[in-house]
Amino acid sequence: MRKAAMTVMAAVVTLACVVGLGACAQIPTSGPVRVGTEDVEKQIDIAMLPQGPALGADPHAIVSGFLGAAVAATTSPKEFETAREFLTDDVAQTWDPEASVRVVREPPLPEPFASGTEIKEADTVEVVVRATAVATLDRAGAYTEVGDPRELGYRYTLTRSGGEWRISALDNGVLVPANLFANQYRATRLFFTAENDIKSLVPDLRWFPRQSWRRVAVEELLAGPPEWLQGATRSLVPEGTQLASPAISDPDGDEPVAVRLSEQISTAPAAQRAVIAAQISATLSEGAGRPVPVDLFSGTNRLAVNDTEVDLPATIVQAMALKDDTLYRIEDGRPVEYEVPVDLSGIDPTALAVSPVTTPIVVRNGTDQIVSLSLDGENGPVPILEGPDLASPSIDNLGATWTSGGMGELKVAVTALDEVTVEPDWLSRRKVISVSVAPEGSRIAIVSEAPSGTQVDVAGIVRDNDGRPIDLAPPISVGAPVDDIEEARWSGLTTLALLTRDSAGTSGIWTAGVGGLAGTAGQSRQLPGLTDVQEMAAGVTDPSILVITKDGDLEHEETGVWQPLAEDFDLVAYPG
Template identity: 75%
Template sequence: MRRAAHVAIALVVTLASGAGLGACAQIPMSGPVRVGNADVEAQGDIALLPHGPGAGAAPNAIVSGFLGAAVAATTSPKEFQTAREFLTADAKWDPQESVRVVREAPMPEPFDRGIELEGTDTVEIVVRATTIATLDSVGAYTEVGTPRELGYRFTLVKVGGEWRISALDNGVLVPANLFANQYRATRLFFPASNNVKSLVPDLRWFPRRNWRTVAVEEMLAGPPEWLQGAAQSLVPEGTQLASPSVQGTDDEEAVAVRLSEEISDARADQRAVIAAQLSATFSEGAGRTIAVDLFSGTNRLSVPATDVDLPATIVQPMALKDDLLYLVENGRLEDFDMPVDLSGINPTALALSPAARPIVVRDGHDRIVNVSLDGGPLTLMTGSDLAAPSVDKFEATWTSGGSGELRVAMGEGTDEDPLEEVTLKPDWLSGRKVISVSVAPEGSRVAIVSEAPSGTQVQVAGIVRDADGTPADLASAISVGAPVADVEEARWAGLTTLALLTRNNEGTSGVWTAGVGGLAGTGGQSRQLPGLTDVEQLAAGVTEQGILVVTKGGDLEHEETGVWQPFAEDVDLVAFPG
């Protein structure tokens, strides 16, 4: 009997490329779920129609065909059926386990079938690709900090004279230029733990073929680990989809979401919020508000109207110039009617509360001061090398503490609102120095930049608060913008978007946008904004006003269609609320 031989072959992944069709979309912003601006693309679905294996196909053609069919499955009505035609009947493969987004495929090494396959009935093929991001089984996208080329092995055997794949890794390899066409950036929304009417967004990526169905399933599963304790689920335990799919509508009709009988255990006010969560998800990119009808099996449930809030920066940004505060409005500085006393203070950072007060500054780098009190400046915190402060919607001021610490000062420091300071020490910050902190507008998420000898890192975590709204802990963190080096500041610039300021060893700055869960509109990858290399300070908000920067020369600039436009001179500091 002839012994099976093994042959290793290098193979390129070749797939038809599809250009991304990024565009602005519409989502609700506050109050009842309604149409507003968003950064999720309204891209039409483009189906890739895969073909099964051809008769007499060589091993490299079988693997190439399989990879193409696996990618196409997310838009193909046949799903993974065609891809499985390239496998043996007993091959084990779970395509849902993970997705690896690969930069590009290398050229294949020459393969002489007549020489290398002679006398062979088992072949091993190695596909080499550079992974730049991963997508896990629940649609969570993570950029790879240091992309590197890896080898993915496929074992092929002959079945009835035809080559088929008998062993392979789980998951799917998707070229970056096809990812946004195959997977849809989809925001889920969960009620905040301390306010069910405040919805906290969580960006996921789902197969375009059935994104609504998967979105409902993941919403029913509850908040992810990084929002545990910061957000909650109102869905009764055990509730599942009672229909095989959730279909969209092309007219003004509501989307029917049919759930198992457990949903009947939810109170009417809870059902109203659940419907609002789904409406917010379905409405993104639709250009209109999409209503949702909830069903328990075949019985339509009564769902009262309710108002919910999505994160939004409401108060105007402010600029500090010549020791005076100005409102930044419509591309110009407007007088602010509340004087501030900055005598004896060296302002190096400015922060505003979404509730209008307090207004705080960092004095030098070792004192945080409330400058919005009638009685004059009041010291909130002192310490060594404090991070620029962030003031949340609960009027709490955040900055850095010791190694691995955050400090939070609650209250304005008056007799009516005395100071209370708490220190947070999440395990994932251990051994790192916090250099930037920014609380999201809804007060349930915080973006932190920290540094260690290995470099800087941007992370976002849910804020766990007690019954009074005081921060008690941070949930586990997720990494954001991992490929972006030398980050010194992060600010919220969208529902799930951060603006990042970088500075290298030569002092050259850069401005980036990065997504919490991937950047919608770019296929997930962080993006550098061109044009400026001398930025001293950055400000951003969840608003249409966009990113503001102050240059080393004191110019206050904002971006318009990719071009930075100066509109004020001799500005010292600028800040959005938060």
């Protein structure tokens, strides 16, 4: 009996150690803390070896052991085999651990039985585990933060089976402590091809079990773009293509990783096959610190794959700032006066936007007009968009200027004489207060006001054959726990910088992941140190976030501290 008790204690200690290791593994011991394009960091796989149920274990020990084994399964070679040992035979066959993952704030522990509960003669008992879910992960690895986390009771029914307690009823899915989540599930960006340019790759951040992340990542790539990127991206993979072998080896030096697919892959044209290989390579390179070459196979036959250049989203032009009606470029951390003077006579600049393709440069005049600045030194500002309470403009990679329209609308100036209105169904009856197009032009981040408060959504941009926007795909929610959001800007491949301002006027800068913020257990986080931000700019570059304070100080974040760059500036913007 003493041996059984010691074994039960070992199982509980194993869970505690796993939780502790999760906390420690997320704390870097050296190097700067930065927010930038590298928002999926190099990751180390650590295998956990859970223990099965001990002889004579009581209901609480069985539930504790099950919770620990279910969490450890994602890095264990046995996966969920050990966790199923805590279940009755019939439930072990039907329980679906991959149906959902609930990321919980605290380690889940069973509640004590009510006073006076006697289990010695009982055949059935119920154990309650209380925990607060802060995020969920679906079967496809999509991560969603919970906007209003609440403590819930998760119920486990146990019955005696062969004289031993086993779980006979429970919900599908698993509970994973937040401080352990990033160690058990691996943040991995899948790269899909843009609808209008197959050599432009669009990232979608997912979280996969560490033991099987390469296989699952390739399977999800083969399955095609998610709903929120439908119409903005497309799949080049021939219909019916599947993994012919689930084994995808670890990268070994410069040797290519063999990806064996079913025979349908051989029907893809050579140019498309080259991009498919590049997609898989980009996905498997995540966190590796170097490009991972890929060999494609149709069954056992190695396919010829040509080298091809693909583009990842990036801000490639310096930020610009406005001071006393004069434009400056931010070069090497200092403002340099722009070489071409602009005419701002009669204009009240309240927001600035810079094109990723040189022109246009636009400003918001007051709150109801957006004008394009002439760079030839001869003509004055040209009005391109008008309307009440226009959001700060954003310019896409095709040179089109985006802002808000009426309720549920976006206005887009394709050229000075060509205006488009985009009215996605999901934006109906919402007031748009911030618009930001991602560098590759396939995604858009929108902050809107709804009766429940402000919210951030990211959706794919659907364009016609000429590149004109015609609709937005159904969105995904970002930064749900963050209140009072005023503006969202892209600050990484799959990261947004959020500017918040409460009723007292106190500001904050947050980062939030489109699909979970990698490296911080998936959750949104606030950057410390500033409460008086007037303007914010961000780009998929380094440094990625610039701010102007209420006193006009232009600052950027470096190693966790806001560093001054210049004084008395009015506006700032990265291209986009």
